[in-house]
Amino acid sequence: MPTLALLTQHAKQAALESALAEAGYTVETVHGYDTDTLGTFTGEVARRGTQLDAAATKAKLATQLSGQRYGLGSEGSFGPDPHVGLTAWASEVLAWWDADEKRLVYSVVQGPETNYDQTTANTWDEALAFAKSAGFERHGVIVGRPTEPHFSKACDNWCQLEKHVRGALAHGPVWLETDMRAHRNPTRMAMIGRCAEQLSQLLRTPCPACHSTGFGEVSPIYGAVCEACGEPSSALKAKATTCAVCGHVEQEVLRLTVPPSRCDYCNP
Ligand SMILES: [Zn+2]
Ligand SMILES: [Zn+2]
Known part of the structure; x- marks a missing residue:
């Protein structure tokens, strides 16, 4: 492999x-x-x-x-x-x-x-509520901003978190954010x-024409035709999959016509 x-x-x-x-x-x-x-x-x-x-x-x-x-x-x-x-x-x-x-x-x-979220906590109770809604301890919570002395990305249990947050709160409100690093x-x-x-x-999907891997970039095609007046509408007509290497296009037609209720001309 x-x-x-x-x-x-x-x-x-x-x-x-x-x-x-x-x-x-x-x-x-x-x-x-x-x-x-x-x-x-x-x-x-x-x-x-x-x-x-x-x-x-x-x-x-x-x-x-x-x-x-x-x-x-x-x-x-x-x-x-x-x-x-x-x-x-x-x-x-x-x-x-x-x-x-x-x-x-x-x-x-x-x-x-x-769970992406941030808050400014004024008390430990506020910090506790934020950390609970963020899914702590399974999910990480970051204390403070990078320039601040009490900044920490490393709290992974309630005991550490409380110690850090209370230490920071001694100097004023504390910034908290969810840790978005994948391992936390x-x-x-x-x-x-x-x-x-x-x-x-x-x-796993090769282009049917040139056999390059990665065939699947799908783009929408609009313009399904109105059943009443025959004008193209803004409704989705088909999906096109295009090969980034050779330009081969495969179209999957979803619908050719739409009722007049979907027509910009009959039902503006
Ligand atoms: Zn129409
Ligand atoms: Zn191709």
Whole structure:
């Protein structure tokens, strides 16, 4: 089985390896590189470029550092949901890189399955309530900001957390945030697992024309025709899957016509 070099400090290998074994790869973690120099969630180091860029950079670095042909990079991103902006939203990217063919294949999974949250606590009771809703101790909670003397990413039991928070509260309100590093966030680890399954599926799907791996980049095609007036509507008509290497397109038609209630002309 070819080796897939994974650049991570946060023990993601366990979440990935069984899915990628199904695509024929053995995952091997590349040690000795500080991925935090590429950006951290707590902002000690700002991340450059997009989430896709960041995952691709890690995958490429993994091949350079390991000497392997194939590399894997993982990058998460968290914030308010893109629809209403009221609930937390997570997105995970995995990038697979073939250093010989200079090819990238991406897998993206996103959704509201995250404990991503922050607060300023004025009392231990407030901190306790936050930590409970964050899923502590199974999930990590970070105390303070990186520039503050009581900053800690290392509390992993209630006793330590209380000691750190009470120490910080002696100087005023304390900033708390959920730890989004994968090894301290099993909810995130599960989403990375789903992202790996999707990537594995892509890597097992060759282009029907040129047989390149990673056939599955799907884009929507709009314009189903109105049954009454025959004009194209803005409704989804088909899905197209395009090969990134040879440009071969496979179309799956979902519906050719829609009722006039879906027509912009008959029912504006
Ligand atoms: Zn119409
Ligand atoms: Zn192709």
